[in-house]
Amino acid sequence: MLTPTFSITQDSNYLTITIEAKFANVAETEIEYSELDFVFSSSPYFLRLHLPSRVIDNETGTAKYDSDNGAFTVTVPKARKGEYFEGLDMITQLLRPQQKGTARAMVEEIEGEGEREEGEEEEEEDELDTVGNELLVDQSQHEGKEESVVDEESREYGYGFGWRRRGVLLRLKDEIGKLIDLEDAENTKIEERKIMSALRDRRNFNGEHYVADTFDSDEMLEEILKWKMDERSEITQEDRERLKDLPNKKLPVLSSDDLYAVSLSLLDILFSCAYDQRINMGDISVESSWTFIRLSPSLSSLTRWRNGKEAVQAAARRAVTYPLYRTWNLVEKVMEDLKEIIKRGRPSIVHALCTIHSQLAVGGDFRYLLNELILTDLLLWVQSVDKSVLERLEKELEEIELSKSGTGLDLERLEMEAKMSMMRMDGGDGVIDSDDE
Structure with missing residues (x-):
């Protein structure tokens, strides 16, 4: 049926x-x-x-x-x-028998x-x-292929939703190539991943690109900065099609710490969506799936965050390291968009996750695996989790102020040096001494 x-x-x-x-x-x-x-x-x-x-x-x-x-x-x-x-509007949740209980009880076991x-x-x-x-069983239901097992090894090395999966990436190591930034995801401890991600970003950061985007005039970038989100964020027809076909599976019962950590993963994942939405001014491009993965350490490095500021600072660092446009003004606009997505509530969050899910499904390079590991379960979870969890996330996000120093990329020094160089060029004979070359 x-x-x-x-x-x-x-x-x-x-x-x-x-x-x-x-x-x-x-x-x-x-x-x-x-x-x-x-x-x-x-x-x-x-x-x-x-x-x-x-x-x-x-x-x-x-x-x-x-x-x-x-x-x-x-x-x-x-x-x-x-x-x-x-x-x-929570389509998948309406297709499942209603569960009563607390925020923790509403997240079920796979x-x-x-x-x-x-x-x-x-x-x-x-x-x-x-x-x-x-x-009733026919109505849905793509079956989960892996049983979630909570053990000490998974607590230390797990990945996927709730950091409970093991073995999947090892079996597909030769096929997935560079989908995950970690060279040995199976044997990299959860606590080490965000450190490795930050080190990788610093190696790949290009100061000249950042300075050029910051100080050179670009009409397209100016239009991107002026762009405004739609006043309303609703579940679309395409979203409904996707949500009704999500698998009917039970999610792991999460501890309070795990519940909080899963909610934090929404921040950098939705930041990547907000960035892509802004640079494409509301549209989707062939590069969107790349952007979602590259700007979100939760996807590309399987990270786990301790607090919200840690999550958004990491996303901001990536936003001035990898994509085409790399300016702090753009990062600040994306941060405003992220706050608005969260503030608008569950339908807005679900719509953004559906956008990411749909693009990863067709993005090539085994990107669909991130749906199976993270996004599908996150979509199921966000439709049913108690609203107090999302309200706490919104409150924490509102209190966060991004800082350039928090990226660890010396952005302020680069900007100051660039300004001093331009001042010397504009003054007098415009000669630049050897220290500026």
Whole structure:
């Protein structure tokens, strides 16, 4: 069975569920809803939604089919009029049975097979149990290939979401080439990776390039600096297609330290997306997947951060080291964009992650592996993690002020030397002494 693309809007009394099903057998369509469940069945499509709050079948709901667009529009009455339903844009989460608990409890344990646990649906005692329970597993579900194991070795050398994966990069070492900056990712300790990443950046930093971008006039760069993000960030149709097809697998139960560290990885990953979005002025380019990886140490060096400032300073360092445009003014603009992405909340973050996920999937050079290791699980996690985790991240980010000195690249000295050189050239006979050559 196929999972159709869908979207949900709401007013004070009703949900409006739009389902795209161009090849549906309209005559055999079944729609039922009650309590926390909504079920749509119309061969070859099957959709079961697990709603965040209760609905009721009081015969005031409606269902219409638009044959021109191949779409069903279903209005569903809310059990409590005026109630606001949270998370209706979190597509993957709506396709999974709702979990109750704390921020920590809402992050689940990976199972190798990725299927729903046997008997999970038996707890529901409403009439929907008679419709399509056998199809519940079919609705989704790409299965995880590796079982996550938490052991001392993984705690010291792990990578991927929650730093619990081992062995994947070793098996593919000859194929993946330079996807990961680490020469021996399997045997590089987690704590050593950010140090190695910083050393690599300092070796690759080109002071002349930085100074030229900082002081030379460039019309395109001026336009990039003036560009403004869209006022609204929403889950797009392309995002919905991607989210509905994410695997149904359980994520590892994270300690409070791991939960915080995973949230910090959002910062440099989303920084890379904000940079790419700005230099392309809202578009995507063939270089976007390269930019996402190169500017994010969480992706390219499998790092783990201790705090938010550490994460964004590392991303800023890379932003003046690797891409085409390397100026501190641009870094500051990207930082503003990053804060705005986080401030706008979960839909904005999910949209940005979907953008990265989609480009890594088609970027070549085995970049899709970073989806399997990190991005897919991060997308699942961010849709379900307690909002307090994201609120804490937003608050910490707002208090961070980037500094040039924090990059460790002597940017202030380079700028001062360049200014002094230009002053000497502009004054008098413009002769530069031997110390300036």
